[in-house]
Amino acid sequence: QKEVEQDPGPLSVPEGAIVSLNCTYSNSAFQYFMWYRQYSRKGPELLMYTYSSGNKEDGRFTAQVDKSSKYISLFIRDSQPSDSATYLCALGRLAGNMLTFGGGTRLMVKP
Amino acid sequence: DAGITQSPRHKVTETGTPVTLRCHQTENHRYMYWYRQDPGHGLRLIHYSYGVKDTDKGEVSDGYSVSRSKTEDFLLTLESATSSQTSVYFCAGGDSNQPQHFGDGTRLSIL
Numbered sequence: 001q002k003e004v005e006q007d008p009g010p011l012s013v014p015e016g017a018i019v020s021l022n023c024t025y026s027n028s029a030f031q032y033f034m035w036y037r038q039y040s041r042k043g044p045e046l047l048m049y050t051y052s053s054g055n056k057e058d059g060r061f062t063a064q065v066d067k068s069s070k071y072i073s074l075f076i077r078d079s080q081p082s083d084s085a086t087y088l089c090a091l092g093r094l095a096g097n098m099l100t101f102g103g104g105t106r107l108m109v110k111p
Numbered sequence: 112d113a114g115i116t117q118s119p120r121h122k123v124t125e126t127g128t129p130v131t132l133r134c135h136q137t138e139n140h141r142y143m144y145w146y147r148q149d150p151g152h153g154l155r156l157i158h159y160s161y162g163v164k165d166t167d168k169g170e171v172s173d174g175y176s177v178s179r180s181k182t183e184d185f186l187l188t189l190e191s192a193t194s195s196q197t198s199v200y201f202c203a204g205g206d207s208n209q210p211q212h213f214g215d216g217t218r219l220s221i222l
Contacts, residue, residue: 032208034210036213041215041216041218042215042216043115043201043213043214043215043216044154044201044213045213046210046211046212049210088153088154090210090211092208094208097142097159097161097205097206097207097208098156098159098169099211101153101154102153103151103152103153104153
């Protein structure tokens, strides 16, 4: 079993929809959490990061962490075609500087 | 991320030849990383560096070596390329318990 599980999709939604992207993890040693967006033929771009349980909002994006359930989510409000990309969750331990990545979810937002 | 540049962006070579990929950063990150990204496997860590001349192996290090003679530059070498090393290679930089920032990748094809 992988340490971090992420549904690969693809997830197809109409423009304006609310999108929910999720990852589950098995190791309680993970203490900080990130979401990256990756466009085709580009590198992963950091969207959100947080160290604590609860919600963190940035514009149309909200990251949610539930450490007790070992579950993290990224919500995208008013989704746009430009949001079409692969979204990767990444988790880190406080000791050391390695990240463990989910496999990514491909999102398609249709006009 | 403009702070991490990779070269070349594309390369085609033959089995058995040596290949060196270059990563240059302008952000003074202490840590630098090399990943490969393959369908079905996501991002996998090859090697990383935690300072000049300080490097260590990652999850998939066999067949790869790295060097870091300056803070800004991190080289990945395939001593004798094999077809299984055809992949997209990403370099990243970061600092203690902080997110990593990625370059735009090198597409390597080994025929």
